């Protein structure tokens with residue numbers, strides 16, 4: 001098949017491309033390199049099945065493809081808050097353009113949505129039936145509401161044009177090729193620890209998150225794409241850890257001498273996040289397989305090479 005991956009030079013997109021290329025598909029990677037990096041995909045340069053397009057999805061484009069994995073969007077608060085209006089344009093105009101592209105050539109379309117559509121959730125764990133608790137005027141709203149409207153658009157293309165759609169609600173994912181400076185909790189702690197700096201915990205560290213290793217997530221995305229389910233599906237690791245637990249785990253693994261310090265909690269930071277993955281288990285026969293310490297070992301090794309060089 002010929003498969004378009006928008007945001008393919010980013011963290012998750014580049015791992016997805018690796019899997020699709022190994023399966024023998026023709027892959028078009030489309031990216032504007034806002035947060036993506038050519039090094040993430042440079043190992044495919046020169047391969048006849050691989051094509052790289054520098055393009056911003058807020059501008060329309062016509063391509064002949066069988067499937068679209070739509071991932072293009074900055075994913076970390078540091079990056080999506082740097083230019084909030086651009087983030088909204090990417091989620092709204094960009095998603096409309098990619099849905100239009102898929103409609104024209106009758107391609108199957110998968111939206112990379114997010115657990116942020118649940119906002120600061122009032123029910124735990126979050127199942128796909130939960131409608132969420134999002135502050136539409138807060139500093140995270142450009143991303144959260146942007147993704148919510150991207151989902152709305154996707155389902156309107158299904159209802160109005162019978163487009164073949166899939167929607168993955170992705171929970172925190174980590175692994176090799178995360179950016180050093182993206183402010184996400186796993187990369188922050190690893191980078192701080194490797195540099196011998198204190199690990200910064202926001203609040204008292206009792207807020208919880210779940211962490212899914214990237215190979216598990218990519219497997220889930222591919223199974224969802226191959227399934228016949230058009231409803232949203234949560235993809236994430238249900239194992240719940242406090243931020244303080246994560247900090248001390250990484251501290252022990254990288255540099256037991258580094259210290260942990262506490263800073264004020266940012267606005268609208270969710271207290272708890274934990275996916276209910278019943279749908280993914282029943283519909284896709286999927287569940288995460290890589291334990292946190294194993295995933296962290298691989299991620300730390302990758303950061304160590306990039307930061308220290310050995």
Ligand SMILES: NC(=O)c1ccc[n+]([C@@H]2O[C@H](COP(=O)([O-])OP(=O)(O)OC[C@H]3O[C@@H](n4cnc5c(N)ncnc54)[C@H](O)[C@@H]3O)[C@@H](O)[C@H]2O)c1
Nearest residue numbers: 007010011012032033034035036056057072073075170173
């Ligand atoms: N990583 C996570 O934990 C997580 C969690 C939930 C949802 N997601 C979603 O998964 C997708 C990929 O996330 P990621 O972690 O790989 O982030 P990332 O920032 O590494 O990748 C996003 C990619 O999209 C590209 N991009 C951004 N705006 C663009 C535009 N206007 N036109 C073309 N390309 C553009 C960036 O250059 C980058 O390569 C995103 O849609 C994100 O919202 C990620």
